[in-house]
Amino acid sequence: xxxxxxxxxxxxxxxxxxxxxxxxxxxxxxxxxxxxxxxxxxxxxxxxxxxxxxxxxxxxxxxxxxxxxxxxxxxxxxxxxxxxxxxxxxxxxxxxxxxxxxxxxxxxxxxxxxxxxxxxxxxxxxxxxxxxxxxxxxxxxxxxxxxxxxxxxxxxxxxxxxxxxxxxxxxxxxxxxxxxxxxxxxxxxxxxxxxxxxxxxxxxxxxxxxxxxxxxxxxxxxxxxxxxxxxxxxxxxxxxxxxxxxxxxxxxxxxxxxxxxxxxxxxxxxxxxxxxxxxxxxxx
Amino acid sequence: xxxxxxxxxxxxxxxxxxxxxxxxxxxxxxxxxxxxxxxxxxxxxxxxxxxxxxxxxxxxxxxxxxxxxxxxxxxxxxxxxxxxxxxxxxxxxxxxxxxxxxxxxxxxxxxxxxxxxxxxxxxxxxxxxxxxxxxxxxxxxxxxxxxxxxxxxxxxxxxxxxxxxxxxxxxxxxxxxxxxxxxxxxxxxxxxxxxxxxxxxxxxxxxxxxxxxxxxxxxxxxxxxxxxxxxxxxxxxxxxxxxxxxxxxxxxxxxxxxxxxxxxxxxxxxxxxxxxxxxxxxxxxxxxxxxxxxxxxxxxxxxxxxxxxxxxxxxxxxxxxxxxxxxxxxxxxxxxxxxxxxxxxxxxxxxxxxxxxxxxxxxxxxxxxxxxxxxxxxxxxxxxxxxxxxxxxxxxxxxxxxxxxxxxxxxxxxxxxxxxxxxxxxxxxxxxxxxxxxxxxxxxxxxxxxxxxxxxxxxxxxxxxxxxxxxxxxxx
Numbered sequence: 001x002x003x004x005x006x007x008x009x010x011x012x013x014x015x016x017x018x019x020x021x022x023x024x025x026x027x028x029x030x031x032x033x034x035x036x037x038x039x040x041x042x043x044x045x046x047x048x049x050x051x052x053x054x055x056x057x058x059x060x061x062x063x064x065x066x067x068x069x070x071x072x073x074x075x076x077x078x079x080x081x082x083x084x085x086x087x088x089x090x091x092x093x094x095x096x097x098x099x100x101x102x103x104x105x106x107x108x109x110x111x112x113x114x115x116x117x118x119x120x121x122x123x124x125x126x127x128x129x130x131x132x133x134x135x136x137x138x139x140x141x142x143x144x145x146x147x148x149x150x151x152x153x154x155x156x157x158x159x160x161x162x163x164x165x166x167x168x169x170x171x172x173x174x175x176x177x178x179x180x181x182x183x184x185x186x187x188x189x190x191x192x193x194x195x196x197x198x199x200x201x202x203x204x205x206x207x208x209x210x211x212x213x214x215x216x217x218x219x220x221x222x223x224x225x226x227x228x229x230x231x232x233x234x235x236x237x238x239x240x241x242x243x244x245x246x247x248x249x250x251x252x253x254x255x256x257x258x259x260x261x262x263x264x265x266x267x268x269x270x271x272x273x274x275x276x277x278x279x280x281x282x283x284x
Numbered sequence: 285x286x287x288x289x290x291x292x293x294x295x296x297x298x299x300x301x302x303x304x305x306x307x308x309x310x311x312x313x314x315x316x317x318x319x320x321x322x323x324x325x326x327x328x329x330x331x332x333x334x335x336x337x338x339x340x341x342x343x344x345x346x347x348x349x350x351x352x353x354x355x356x357x358x359x360x361x362x363x364x365x366x367x368x369x370x371x372x373x374x375x376x377x378x379x380x381x382x383x384x385x386x387x388x389x390x391x392x393x394x395x396x397x398x399x400x401x402x403x404x405x406x407x408x409x410x411x412x413x414x415x416x417x418x419x420x421x422x423x424x425x426x427x428x429x430x431x432x433x434x435x436x437x438x439x440x441x442x443x444x445x446x447x448x449x450x451x452x453x454x455x456x457x458x459x460x461x462x463x464x465x466x467x468x469x470x471x472x473x474x475x476x477x478x479x480x481x482x483x484x485x486x487x488x489x490x491x492x493x494x495x496x497x498x499x500x501x502x503x504x505x506x507x508x509x510x511x512x513x514x515x516x517x518x519x520x521x522x523x524x525x526x527x528x529x530x531x532x533x534x535x536x537x538x539x540x541x542x543x544x545x546x547x548x549x550x551x552x553x554x555x556x557x558x559x560x561x562x563x564x565x566x567x568x569x570x571x572x573x574x575x576x577x578x579x580x581x582x583x584x585x586x587x588x589x590x591x592x593x594x595x596x597x598x599x600x601x602x603x604x605x606x607x608x609x610x611x612x613x614x615x616x617x618x619x620x621x622x623x624x625x626x627x628x629x630x631x632x633x634x635x636x637x638x639x640x641x642x643x644x645x646x647x648x649x650x651x652x653x654x655x656x657x658x659x660x661x662x663x664x665x666x667x668x669x670x671x672x673x674x675x676x677x678x679x680x681x682x683x684x685x686x687x688x689x690x691x692x693x694x695x696x697x698x699x700x701x702x703x704x705x706x707x708x709x710x711x712x713x714x715x716x717x718x719x720x721x722x723x724x725x726x727x728x729x730x731x732x733x734x735x736x737x738x739x740x741x742x743x744x745x746x747x748x749x750x751x752x753x754x755x756x757x758x759x760x
Contacts, residue, residue: 023510037467043560043569044467068569084467086504216560216570219465219506220692221475221532222552228543233536238694252543255645259545263571270566 001081005058010140013065014108015074016050022057024049024087030115031093031210031242034059035218037084038072045069046215046237048112049088059085062111062140068267089218090241093208095119098182100126102174103149104167104196106188107133110141112210113187114148120185121148128178129153130170132188136161168195175203183208186245190254197245209245211236214259227253288361291333299334301403302327309625313595316479316563319622322383323406328413332360335405338397343407346395348741351375353392353407360410366423369414373427376740377451377494378444380419380486383412385477386737387616419489426496433457435523435754438516440507440695443471445528445727445739445746447494452747454497458754461522463505468559471530472728473736475551475559478589480596484558508694513702513723523757524722524750527710528743531689531728537581541639542685546573546647550586550686557593572597575681579603579650581636582686583613588620590684591628602628603678607635607655612665631678633657635670639683649679691729699723707732715749716742724750 005018024034028049035044051060065074076082093116101120105113110131121127129149133139134157146152153170154162163170167188175181184207186196193209200207213225213236220238227234228249234240289296305321306312312319323331335357343353351372359368372379388394388408396404418424437453439446442464454460468474469491473482495501507513507529516522534549536542553572561568578599580591583606595602604623606613609632613620624630633655642648654674657666690708703711703719709732710725712718718725726742728734 023505027510041561041568084504086465086467086506086510088509089506216552216555217466219532219694221534222555223534223536223549224552226543233542252645256543256545259573260571263565263573267566267569267571 001083002085003081004076004078005056006078007076010062011138013074014062014138014140015065016060016062016111017073017076018053018058018060019082019085020057021059021085021087024085025052025057025059026054028052028059028088029092030095030119031090032088033090033218033241034061034085034087035089035215036061036073036082038069038076038082040083042072042083043069044084044216044218046089046212046218046241048210050111050115059087062108064108067264068271071268071271086218090237091239093119093185093242095123096183097124098206099180100128100178100182102171102181102184103127103129103145104171104184104186104188104192105129105131105145106167106186106192107138108140109188109192109210110145113185114141114144116185116187117145118148126150128174128181130155130167130174131162132156132167132192133161134158166195167192168199171196171199175200175205181205184245186210190250190257193245194250194254197248197250201246207245208242209248210242211240211248211253212257213237213241213253214257227256288358289333289335289337293336296334296336297398297402299330301334301406302331302409304406304409309622309627312480313592313626316596318483319480320384322412322416323409325413325417328360328410331406331410332357334398336397342395342397343392343405346392347375348391348737349376349744351392351411356414357405357407357410360414365414365417369418372411372414377448378490378740379411380415381444381473381482381490382737382740383408383415384482384486385473387735389617391737419486424493426493427455429455429457429497431457433459435459436461436521437750437754438463438520438522438525439528440525441465441471441528441530441727441729442469442491442501443528443530443727443739444473444736445530445729445743446471446526447491448740448743449526449528449726449747449750450499450743451494451497452744453750454494454499456747456751458751460497460499462499462501463507464501464503465506465529466559467503469501469503471528475555476586476589478554478558478593479563480592481589506694508698513695513699517722523754524724526716526743526746526750527695527718527723527725527729528727528739529692529695529729530739531731531733532692533690533708534685535688535690536685537636537687539636539638541641541647543645544639544641544647545645546575546681547639547683547685550580550582550590550684551689553590553684554586554593557597563593563597573682574599575647576600577603577678577680578682578684579605579631579636579678579680580684580686581605582688583608583615584686584688585615585619586689587686588615588623590686592623592626594682594684595626595628599682603631603680604628605631605634605636605650605652607633607668608665609633609657633668635668637675640677647681647683649677650683651675651677688733689728691732714745715752716746717749717753722753724753
């Protein structure tokens with residue numbers, strides 16, 4: 001059992017958890033993820049580690065309640081536990097001094113981006129950050145990002161905060177106006193990362209993306225996370241999760257990620273029914 | 285002469301081999317309950333009487349862990365079933381598992397003298413009976429450990445090799461800790477072998493018995509990531525380490541279309557079902573998708589497990605595609621036979637060349653070519669040769685590739701000085717020693733893909749070698 005030390009709601013549906021996992025906390029580097037299982041009927045799902053405290057023996061994860069498991073997790077309070085946490089998994093983000101870098105985060109992807117921005121800053125980079133969200137209430141970690149960024153730009157789809165539009169609008173402006181951008185780190189929904197990679201390609205700026213895929217074990221065993229990178233089969237869990245965005249077949253991955261859509265809906269609806277006490281035999 | 289057996293040898297030879305109690309094929313192919321229930325007490329007693337109690341028993345030579353087979357059968361005849369299981373346990377700490385999954389027909393039973401003219405003694409089923417008898421009647425008493433030692437040994441991986449090595453060393457008095465990457469113990473016994481061949485409850489009980497020896501188990505611990513081998517020797521204070529992480533990395537055929545939705549590695553397919561309980565979705569959260577027509581590619585035990593699982597998950601047609609003929613299949617005869625009984629359709633001398641999609645990234649079919657058998661290859665099996673122009677398409681919605689696994693590279697890549705082969709296996713000596721002093725390896729990590737019992741033999745040999753190594757370090 002892994003005890004939840006604290007929880008904090010960052011935005012509607014987005015919660016930050018500190019969880020006791022001393023071995024993971026000691027080893028974790030920016031870009032690593034854990035596999036987590038809430039209870040003994042639960043799925044194993046990958047979540048990026050946003051932060052860790054090796055002394056306290058805790059790790060921080062930021063979770064958006066979108067499916068059954070994440071919704072269940074987001075009902076957990078401090079003092080409660082999750083059944084399984086394993087990590088740190090995946091390759092740490094390669095951190096170099098590129099001169100100037102742009103960190104582009106979409107939605108809850110900002111949680112994964114934050115430790116990377118921080119590591120890039122520590123490595124001596126000038127860090128320009130773009131926080132993208134659908135609307136103002138879903139903008140997270142703005143203050144944290146400001147601490148480790150030389151400039152922060154916020155974009156919202158509906159214009160309720162910051163610049164109205166997509167992260168790519170802001171990124172294009174940086175690419176056109178800021179000299180010496182050596183790399184772009186983009187983490188967010190797949191369509192966003194695809195758009196970022198397409199945008200930076202003609203600028204010939206190295207673009208790292210972090211892929212979220214279907215995973216069962218997270219240690220290289222199932223192969224469910226396979227992606228086509230540069231025409232070759234790669235496993236996101238052990239070969240990634242970060243890859244050169246210009247070489248990733250995003251279209252294939254987006255279709256692969258739909259494999260269980262219907263079943264995930266069933267699982268989710270059933271969970272909601274259990275919570276509300278209503279019975280809906282139709283979802284069985 | 286066996287005083288426990290009242291029958292003369294000529295009388296014993298007249299008794300027919302007893303048949304195990306099995307679920308009917310039509311019924312079992314729709315559920316995940318165990319296929320075979322083994323022997324009841326009556327059959328056990330009759331079968332035990334068939335043993336000739338040979339002066340030089342060949343059956344023991346056939347057993348990779350050298351169980352005293354006539355010895356335990358004599359105890360069965362004396363109605364001392366717990367004595368019998370303890371006799372087995374002297375050589376093999378996982379009798380309930382081996383009684384179920386060992387290929388006895390190519391080991392102990394193959395060498396049984398009775399088998400030359402008649403049928404061999406059903407040694408595996410007798411082993412299973414005594415192990416189950418002890419479990420059902422709650423008669424297990426943990427062995428007394430004579431001498432406690434201070435030295436700590438780390439076992440990496442809780443599959444058959446790791447569990448066996450742990451049991452052996454714990455019985456010698458060592459402080460043993462097992463590290464398991466997944467959330468549950470057992471390795472391939474947990475994620476690979478289906479419930480209908482090895483119920484998880486049996487595995488859980490055997491695991492508890494290893495814990496009863498004082499063995500500590502850390503699950504959710506990926507050695508190489510959560511801590512490294514060098515840290516184990518350093519701050520963790522382990523004197524020796526046994527690596528038994530198996531062959532957990534799937535291989536793919538490399539044909540077009542393998543990233544379509546609905547293509548699984550056998551590892552993923554079986555892990556979803558066995559480890560994660562996907563056959564009980566939505567009661568369990570992990571889903572699995574199964575089409576009306578499922579094709580499993582391969583001819584080994586893993587392929588049999590996958591195709592029989594597909595049938596149980598509701599496939600109308602569960603095909604097994606294998607490029608050689610039935611004779612060359614590496615799977616156990618019993619498993620092939622069970623699969624046939626359950627309605628699995630074998631497409632033999634058939635080689636998949638391409639997976640066909642439906643235009644939306646879903647599998648719609650598989651293109652195959654017919655094969656002929658040519659000259660024998662390095663493995664001694666006749667090499668399959670494609671028949672030109674014989675390509676045809678089978679409509680399929682789910683494909684499972686069961687064409688072999690490689691070792692997971694995490695430990696090898698994080699442990700300097702550990703020699704590996706081109707196939708990714710860890711190189712070991714006859715005593716399971718690796719290129720690094722104090723590190724031993726065995727099971728599929730060293731073999732690249734073999735049986736449960738061979739992994740157990742490696743675990744046992746490694747325990748002996750680790751004991752010797754630790755003793756030799758003391759005298760330095």
